[in-house]
Amino acid sequence: MSDVTFVDTTLRDGNQSLWAFNMKTAAMLESIERMDRAGFESMEFFTATMFKKYVREHKENPWHWLREGARRARNTPLRLHGGIKGGLEKKPTSVARLVVQHVIDSGITLTRTSNPWNDYSVFKEDVEALREVGMNCVVNLIYSVSPRHTDEYYAQKAREAAALKPWRICFKDVGGLLTPERTRTLVPLVLDNIGDVPVEFHAHCNNGLAPINYLEAIELGMTTIHTSVPPLANGSAQPSIFNMLRNVRAMGHTASVDEEVLKPVQEHFTFVAKRDGLPMGAPAAFDQSVYAHQVPGGMIANFRHQLGLVGMLDKLPAALEEAARVRAEWGYPIMVTPLSQFVGTQAAINIIMGERYKQVTDQSIQYAHGIWGREGAELMDPDVKDRILGRPRAKDWEGWQQPDPSLPEVRTQLGSSSMSDEELILRVFAGDEAVEELQNAGRPREYLSASQPLVRLVNELTKQQEYTQVYIRKPGFSLTLGRSADGEAAEDTAAL
Amino acid sequence: MSDVTFVDTTLRDGNQSLWAYNMRTAAMLEAIEGMDRAGFESMEFFSATMIKKYVREHKENPWHWIREGTRRARNTGLRMHGSIRGGLEKKPTAVAKLVVSHLVENGIRLTRNSNPWNDYSVFKQEVDDLRELGMDAVANIIYSVSPRHTDEYYAQKAREAAALKPWRICFKDVGGMLTPERTRTLVPIVLENIGDTPVEFHAHCNNGLAPLNYLEAIKLGMTTIHTSIPPLANGSAQPSIFNMLRNVRAMGHTVNVDEEALKPVREHFTFVAKRDGLPVGEPRAFDQSVYSHQVPGGMISNFVHQLRLVGMEDKLPAALEEAARVREEWGYPIMVTPLSQFVGTQAAINVIMGERYKQVTDQSIQYALGIWGRQGAEYMDPEVKDRILARPRAKAWENWEQPDPSLKEVRARLGASLSDEELIMRVYAGDEAVDALQNAGRPREYLSASQPLVRLINELTRQQEYTQVYIRKPGFSLTLGKESPTAGAS
Numbered sequence: 001m002s003d004v005t006f007v008d009t010t011l012r013d014g015n016q017s018l019w020a021f022n023m024k025t026a027a028m029l030e031s032i033e034r035m036d037r038a039g040f041e042s043m044e045f046f047t048a049t050m051f052k053k054y055v056r057e058h059k060e061n062p063w064h065w066l067r068e069g070a071r072r073a074r075n076t077p078l079r080l081h082g083g084i085k086g087g088l089e090k091k092p093t094s095v096a097r098l099v100v101q102h103v104i105d106s107g108i109t110l111t112r113t114s115n116p117w118n119d120y121s122v123f124k125e126d127v128e129a130l131r132e133v134g135m136n137c138v139v140n141l142i143y144s145v146s147p148r149h150t151d152e153y154y155a156q157k158a159r160e161a162a163a164l165k166p167w168r169i170c171f172k173d174v175g176g177l178l179t180p181e182r183t184r185t186l187v188p189l190v191l192d193n194i195g196d197v198p199v200e201f202h203a204h205c206n207n208g209l210a211p212i213n214y215l216e217a218i219e220l221g222m223t224t225i226h227t228s229v230p231p232l233a234n235g236s237a238q239p240s241i242f243n244m245l246r247n248v249r250a251m252g253h254t255a256s257v258d259e260e261v262l263k264p265v266q267e268h269f270t271f272v273a274k275r276d277g278l279p280m281g282a283p284a285a286f287d288q289s290v291y292a293h294q295v296p297g298g299m300i301a302n303f304r305h306q307l308g309l310v311g312m313l314d315k316l317p318a319a320l321e322e323a324a325r326v327r328a329e330w331g332y333p334i335m336v337t338p339l340s341q342f343v344g345t346q347a348a349i350n351i352i353m354g355e356r357y358k359q360v361t362d363q364s365i366q367y368a369h370g371i372w373g374r375e376g377a378e379l380m381d382p383d384v385k386d387r388i389l390g391r392p393r394a395k396d397w398e399g400w401q402q403p404d405p406s407l408p409e410v411r412t413q414l415g416s417s418s419m420s421d422e423e424l425i426l427r428v429f430a431g432d433e434a435v436e437e438l439q440n441a442g443r444p445r446e447y448l449s450a451s452q453p454l455v456r457l458v459n460e461l462t463k464q465q466e467y468t469q470v471y472i473r474k475p476g477f478s479l480t481l482g483r484s485a486d487g488e489a490a491e492d493t494a495a496l
Numbered sequence: 497m498s499d500v501t502f503v504d505t506t507l508r509d510g511n512q513s514l515w516a517y518n519m520r521t522a523a524m525l526e527a528i529e530g531m532d533r534a535g536f537e538s539m540e541f542f543s544a545t546m547i548k549k550y551v552r553e554h555k556e557n558p559w560h561w562i563r564e565g566t567r568r569a570r571n572t573g574l575r576m577h578g579s580i581r582g583g584l585e586k587k588p589t590a591v592a593k594l595v596v597s598h599l600v601e602n603g604i605r606l607t608r609n610s611n612p613w614n615d616y617s618v619f620k621q622e623v624d625d626l627r628e629l630g631m632d633a634v635a636n637i638i639y640s641v642s643p644r645h646t647d648e649y650y651a652q653k654a655r656e657a658a659a660l661k662p663w664r665i666c667f668k669d670v671g672g673m674l675t676p677e678r679t680r681t682l683v684p685i686v687l688e689n690i691g692d693t694p695v696e697f698h699a700h701c702n703n704g705l706a707p708l709n710y711l712e713a714i715k716l717g718m719t720t721i722h723t724s725i726p727p728l729a730n731g732s733a734q735p736s737i738f739n740m741l742r743n744v745r746a747m748g749h750t751v752n753v754d755e756e757a758l759k760p761v762r763e764h765f766t767f768v769a770k771r772d773g774l775p776v777g778e779p780r781a782f783d784q785s786v787y788s789h790q791v792p793g794g795m796i797s798n799f800v801h802q803l804r805l806v807g808m809e810d811k812l813p814a815a816l817e818e819a820a821r822v823r824e825e826w827g828y829p830i831m832v833t834p835l836s837q838f839v840g841t842q843a844a845i846n847v848i849m850g851e852r853y854k855q856v857t858d859q860s861i862q863y864a865l866g867i868w869g870r871q872g873a874e875y876m877d878p879e880v881k882d883r884i885l886a887r888p889r890a891k892a893w894e895n896w897e898q899p900d901p902s903l904k905e906v907r908a909r910l911g912a913s914l915s916d917e918e919l920i921m922r923v924y925a926g927d928e929a930v931d932a933l934q935n936a937g938r939p940r941e942y943l944s945a946s947q948p949l950v951r952l953i954n955e956l957t958r959q960q961e962y963t964q965v966y967i968r969k970p971g972f973s974l975t976l977g978k979e980s981p982t983a984g985a986s
Contacts, residue, residue, distance in 0.1 A: 179708070180676055208704050211782040212675070234781060243781045250785035285730060285739045285779040286707040289746035 002223045004248045004255045005041040006241060007200060010269075011069075012044035012081050014232030017204065019278045021053040025060045027272045029068055031265050036073040038265075039257040041224060045069060045078035045108065048091075048099055051429035059441040063102075063422045070106040080135070083113035083126040094407040095428045097133060098421055104134050112138035112170055112202075116336050117373045120160035127164050136167035138200065141190065143173045145291060146332035148379070151189055158193035168198045171222065173213070174336050175294065176206025176236065183216040191221055200224035204236055206297070208284045211239045215247055223253075228281075229265050231273050235281035236297070242266075293320040294327065294335040299344045306348050315351050322356075323347035330367065331379020339376075342367055357387045364388055365397050500714055500744045501537040502737060502753050503696060503722045506765075508540035508577050510728030513700065515774045517549040521561045523768045525568065527761050532569040534757040537720060541565060541574035541604065544587075544595055544924065551925035555936040559598075559917045566602045576631070579609035579622050590903040591923045593629060594916055600630040608634035608666055608698075612832050613869045616656035623660045632663035634696065637686065639669045641787060642828035644875075647685055654689035664694045667718065669709070670832050671790065672702025672732065679712040687717055696720035700732055702793075704780045707735045711743055719749075726762050727769050727776035732793070736777075738762075789816040790823065790831045795840045802844050811847050818852075819843035826863065827875020835872075838863055853883045861890050 011032070015023045035043060046066060054060045070078060080103050084096045100111070111130065115123050118141060127137045139161050141154070161169050171190055178186075190199065201222050203210040214225045226238050233240035241262060248255050273280050295303070300320070307313050326347045333339040342363045350356045357364075363372070368388045370377030377385070388394065411417050414427055426435045507528070511519045531539060542562060550558045566574060576599050580592040596607075607626065611619050614637060623633045635657045637650070657665050667686050674682075686695065697718050699706040710721045722734050729736035741755055769776050791799070796816070803809050822843045829835040838859045846852045853860075859868070864884045866873030873881070884890065907914065910922050921930050 205781075208779055208781070209708070212705070215782070215784055240781060243783065247782070247784035250788050283704055283779045283781040285701075285704070285736065286711070286743070287739065287746075288711055288743035292746050 001252045001254070002218060002221070004218055004244075004253050005224045006039075006244070006255070006257050007079075007202075007224065007226045008035060008038075008040040008043040008076075008228065008241070009202075009226050009238045010035065010043070010229045010232045010265075012047055012079075013202075013226075014228040014237045014281070016047070016049070017237040018232055018235050018281050021050055022057075022276065022278055023269075023272065024058055024276075025054065025062075025065045025068075027269070028065060029072065031268050032069050033072045034261055034265050035229070036076045037258075038076075038261045040076050042077040042079050042110065043073065044081055044112075045073075046103065047081035048096070048429060049082070051426060052431075052434075055426055055430035055438050056434040059438050061438060062426070066103065066106045066108075070108060077110060078108045079138075080108055080111035081113075083111060083137070084129050085122075085126055090402050091428060092403075092405050092407075092410055094405065095410055095425060097129065098407065099425055100130065100135050101133050102421060102425070109134060110136045110138065110167065112140060114140040114142060114172070114174075114336075115373075116142070116334055116339055117375045118142055118157045118161075118334070119373060119375060120157070120164060122373075123161075124164055127166055137164075138168045138170045139164060139166040140170045140172045140202070142334050142336070143171065143178055143186070144175070144332070144334040145177050145294065146327075148332045149334075151185065154186060155189050155193045158190045162194040162197045166197065168200060169194055170200045170202050171217075172201075173203040173210065174334070175290070175296070176204035176210060177291065177294070178203060178213045179207075179209055180212050180216050183213040184220070187217045187220045187222050198224070200226065202226040203238065205234045205239055205281075206236050206284060206287075207290065208286050211243055211247060214239060214244060215251060218248060218251070218253065229262055229269060231266070231270050231280035233281050234283045235279070236284075237281050240281075293324040294340075295320055295323050295344055296335065296340055299340060303344065303348055307352070310352055312352060319348050319351045322351050326350070329381040329384045331376065331381070333373075333376065338363070339367075339372065342372070357384065360388050360391070362393070362397065365394050366400075368394075369397055369400070371397070371400065371402075499719065500749045500751050501720045502535075502740070502751070503575075503698075503720065504531060504534075504536040504539040504572075504724065504737070505698075505722050505734045506531065506539070506725045506728045506761075508543055508575075509698075509722070510724040510733045510777070512543070512545070513733040514728055514731050514777050517546055518553075518772065518774055519765075519768065520554055520772075521550065521556045521558075521564075523765070524561060525564055527764050528565055529568045530757055530761045530764075531725070532572050533754075534572075534761075535753040536572050538573035538575050538606065539569065540577055540608075541569075542599065543577040544592070545578070547595075547921060547924035548926075548929075551921055551933050552929040555933050557933060558921070562599065562602050562604075566604065573606060574604050575634075576604050576607035577609070579607060579633070580625050581622060586898050587923060588899075588901050588903075588906055590901070591906060591920060593625065594903065595920055596626065596629045596631050598916060598920070605630060606632045606634065606663065608636060610636040610638060610668065610670075610832075611869075612638070612830055612835055613871045614638055614653045614657075614830070615869060615871060616653070616660055618869075619657075620660055623662055634664045634666045635660060635662040636666045636668045636698070638830050638832065639667065639674055639682070640671070640828070640830040641673050641790065642823075644828045645830075647681065650682055651685050651689045654686045658690040658693045662693065664696060665690050666696045666698050667713075668697075669699040669706065670830070671786070671792070672700035672706060673787065673790075674699060674709045675703075675705055676708050676712050679709040680716070683713045683716045683718050694720070696722065698722040699734065701730045701735055701777075701780065702732050702783075703786065704782050707739055707743060710735060710740060711747060714744060714747070714749065724777075725758055725765065727766055729777050730779045731775070731777035733777050789820040790836075791816055791819050791840055792831065792836055795836060799840065799844055803848070806848055808848060815844050815847045818847050822846070825877040825880045827871065827877075829869075829872065834859070835863075835868065838868070853880065856884050856887070856889075858889070858893065860884055861893050862896075865890070865893055865896075867893070867896065 011023070011028055015021055051062050054062045054065070080100070084100060085093055113126060123139060127139065130137050141157055141161050171187070199222055201214060201217050201224065203213055203226070218225070225244065227233065227241040227244050228238040230240045230242065241257060242259055245255055245257060245259055270280070272278065303319050304313065304316060307315055307319060323344050327333065327335070327343050330343060333343065335343070342361070345361055346364045349359050349361065353359055365388060366372055367376045368380055368385050405413065410428065411419065411424065414424060423435065507519070507524055511517055547558050550556045550561070580596060581589055609622065619635060623635065626633050637653055637657055667683070695718055697710060697713050697720065699709055699722070714721070721740065723729065723737040723740050724734040726736045726738065737753065737758060738755055741751055741753060744751055766776070768774065799815050800809065800812060803811055803815060819840050823829065823831070823839050826839060829839065831839070838857070841857055842860045845855050845857065849855055861884060862868055863872045864876055864881050906923065907919065910919055914922070918930065
């Protein structure tokens with residue numbers, strides 16, 4: 001029997017996978033002190049992707065979250081998510097390094113990073129660069145399903161990951177594709193090949209099997225698992241902490257997370273979900289069909305939309321089959337962002353044009369050139385590669401390199417040498433216009449508490465677009481809500 | 497690839513597991529024609545348990561459902577669920593046979609039934625009697641988890657079930673406890689031991705794994721599966737037909753069920769759920785804890801209630817542990833109704849009294865005497881059995897036999913001129929409820945989901961908290977008022 005430890009993903013992966021980062025800063029701040037007292041080994045807290053979303057859409061300053069959030073979480077180590085150049089959203093290395101340094105200044109000294117090819121030769125540089133600025137690294141080993149992703153592949157990749165001597169390795173099921181059976185064959189293989197590097201397990205629930213996969217993995221000795229607090233658990237996010245605590249205890253293991261502390265957190269986020277119209281994560285039933293094409297659900301919806309625009313909605317099954325074929329020809333990339341988008345878009349174009357690779361995207365060309373990973377170019381079917389690169393446009397991308405300006409160059413570009421680091425980072429990630437709007441915006445919105453039902457009722461009622469007036473009356477109480485759109489509201493109230 | 501066929505459970509098991517039979521006759525009648533056109537191999541349609549519920553609570557005549565429902569389902573074979581004496585709710589055999597005869601007259605010629613001990617010696621009489629009345633039987637083999645429910649146990653039970661030459665065998669995961677791994681070991685054992693008897697697979701989704709278990713079973717050659725139409729799928733019911741169609745097609749199988757025909761049915765039941773405040777079945781996350789004590793969820797909430805009454809709420813974990821211990825001492829009965837209740841109640845009493853078996857229920861005594869299955873008496877730990885039976889009350893139950901009056905005797909008691917249908921209702925639902933039914937009006941007609949305004953008004957008038965609702969749009973205004981002694985009309 002083991003002691004099982006938990007990494008909480010609520011504020012980062014739950015927020016991203018289920019709410020597309022639509023959890024406002026105030027909602028996070030209100031919950032983090034309690035979460036901090038629950039006994040997690042660590043908590044996912046921030047990723048650079050949040051800069052753009054929070055500045056542009058929420059008009060909130062992410063540095064406020066970093067400072068205030070970190071200040072309130074005194075017991076539990078917090079985590080950054082992502083590396084310096086490991087990610088595929090290419091920002092200047094100098095700026096990415098600056099982000100890491102400032103995150104460290106908030107007391108956060110651990111991050112988890114991926115390379116979509118599990119390419120540890122690329123990873124090495126990232127791990128070392130992170131270590132140099134004082135950031136420890138959890139290195140992901142991503143699970144995928146294809147003829148290429150064999151036991152031998154994972155044994156080899158596990159050894160390569162361990163050779164980097166990272167703080168820890170994370171076995172990651174990004175698509176929620178693992179089954180209990182595959183967990184039983186793969187987890188021992190990973191454990192046998194990583195030597196004494198510690199390991200954790202991060203899984204998504206897309207297929208409903210992550211909770212049982214975790215239990216299988218724990219039996220096999222992988223005893224640190226990633227969970228989330230409902231309603232930010234299940235669905236396409238991590239298993240629920242409540243479910244896993246009950247399960248691991250039922251198996252006779254010990255766990256020192258206190259669910260009583262987390263129940264008000266669950267209530268809080270349930271309230272936020274209802275208030276802001278955000279989805280409640282729910283367990284999903286097993287879906288065999290994703291194994292055939294491995295196109296993520298969000299992308300299928302996008303397929304439907306694209307095909308609908310050209311009146312070819314009946315071609316959806318053909319487009320999904322084509323995605324499977326393109327993926328095979330491209331050497332079975334792991335279906336994660338952005339590679340899954342590249343595969344899917346090219347497949348949709350092939351179907352819409354009625355001829356394969358007649359038109360190709362710039363990203364298809366870049367992929368064939370190895371710009372999105374050297375393995376893309378190496379593993380691609382040579383005939384397909386010739387078809388893609390045998391056109392004038394391909395020459396434009398040959399030998400192309402992402403410009404990587406230094407910090408002084410970035411400062412010059414932005415036209416201010418006196419700008420603070422924090423503002424510079426915001427401008428690089430979110431753009432000038434959004435940062436200026438942020439600077440002109442007021443205080444971040446305060447959150448109502450769930451214990452104010454009347455205020456909530458009024459807010460909810462006034463959100464209804466269809467009615468111009470709502471009148472509620474109880475003995476000793478009456479309430480009229482009017483919309484001043486057509487100027488008739490006052491008259492009606494009088495008529496009552 | 498083999499063709500996969502589907503038995504629909506929406507109107508019976510979905511209705512029972514998720515809605516406690518709160519689906520009204522009109523809601524069923526409105527759906528059945530669409531379902532009948534979908535291409536199911538057969539549909540679960542009726543169980544005698546419905547007689548009491550529909551007469552007593554809904555004031556609806558189940559014979560109306562049987563006649564009208566069968567008339568509307570012309571393409572798909574309909575099924576009864578249950579049997580003459582296999583069930584544990586003991587009604588006179590003569591009356592139970594009469595129910596079967598009347599169902600056969602309405603064109604229903606297939607039933608699926610269980611014995612909670614998988615006791616096929618008891619079953620044999622049942623299958624023979626049903627056959628005589630013109631009813632074919634699907635004999636269940638119930639899956640359970642215990643040291644006694646081994647591979648050898650299931651091989652033996654599969655052979656015994658096949659020896660009855662039933663119309664078909666059904667491998668049944670009543671508690672939703674199967675895992676893909678156990679499915680892979682057990683399905684081949686069942687298939688190898690049933691000879692040429694056809695087989696189907698009926699599973700509940702309690703642990704979220706049934707959809708995957710079905711796929712494993714199909715790979716191994718068990719290709720007839722039980723599904724339900726959402727929102728009466730998932731939860732503690734069967735997997736969703738939509739999910740399974742997608743899944744089996746993704747595996748390369750061909751299927752003849754048309755999901756387009758079923759989408760309006762799903763909409764209809766979703767509307768009924770909202771209208772009547774009935775739960776929407778949802779997939780569940782895996783729950784390891786049910787394997788330790790195997791006490792069903794509904795019973796756990798009952799435990800909490802009982803313990804709270806005596807101020808011992810904190811003893812819940814102890815009560816669940818005790819349930820596991822009692823089940824073991826009683827020879828690992830399969831945790832189905834009513835055996836699970838007997839185990840659970842005795843466990844709660846043991847914990848509340850602070851001494852094991854100091855007090856026992858009449859059902860514990862009956863169990864020890866073999867009244868609820870001869871295996872109960874055989875498998876029970878001898879010392880526990882002695883403790884239970886060494887009290888005066890036990891003598892009262894010894895050699896007790898359920899009275900089993902003939903039809904003539906039942907008639908003599910209830911009224912010689914009663915029609916068969918009325919007699920059956922009086923036996924199952926009681927005189928008072930049948931009298932009330934006869935005085936009730938027509939069954940309530942259902943609104944259709946395509947009438948949003950009518951629905952809005954109905955919903956609004958149900959709100960207890962407001963005496964008045966006033967809604968106005970340009971060119972439209974609506975005021976709803978509730979008569980109340982404290983609030984004047986306005």
